[in-house]
Amino acid sequence: MPASPERHHPPAGKTGPTGPAGPVSDWICRYLQKQKEALDSIPQDAVARLVDRFRAALAEDRQIFVFGNGGSAANASHFITDLGKGASDKIGKRFRCLSLNDNVSWMTALGNDYAYEDVFVRQLENYARPGDLVMVMSVSGNSPNVVKAVDWSKRHGVHTIALIGGKRGRLAELADDPVVIESHHYGRVEDAHMAICHMLCYAFMEVPEIAKG
Helix, strand or coil, X not given: CCCCCCCCCCCCCCCCCCCCCCHHHHHHHHHHHHHHHHHHCCCHHHHHHHHHHHHHHHHCCCEEEXXXXXXXXXXXXXXXXXXXXXXXXXXXXXXXXXXXXXXXXXXXXXXXXXXXXXXXXXXXXXXXXXXXXXXXXXXXXXXXXXXXXXXXXXXXCCEEEEEECCCCHHHHHHCCEEEECXXXXXXXXXXXXXXHHHHHHXXXXXXXXXXXX
């Protein structure tokens, strides 16, 4: 049986330019540090107020509408799944919650027949009533369809929450409860927004007595 060719391995801890000792490792380290800074910028008092808003919406049987674009749309869908199933299962009472970016047929009909900036506000015209709750996510704070929906909500007695990034934008001025992540990086802000969403759900899942007020 022929001898196996000799294999040369790099020294322990060094696997070349894209390994642990290379520039990719340095970038990962910097990225994680910046992500920690974004997470550290989450205002804890603001999150506590949001928990109380959701508790009140649950107690008063209000509807909760959540939406955004792109990665924020995915976060909205994820959040509503956790709130509508996980948190509701734990406390034994159901959150009446809906992600407005999940009905593709309706959204494309609205976008095609009216305008893309109407895809959320036109749904709210069907669903929302005074006293209901809207929560939006937008890194820029300036997404036209989100801004238009929040403006309509304010004028119709719907309480508004906006999770936004360091650019703040129009939503910082419009929303009743703006929550700012101090970063302009889309990925890091979206991750911090999802952390807030998870806290809103797990507050009810891990401390279910807060649902009783």
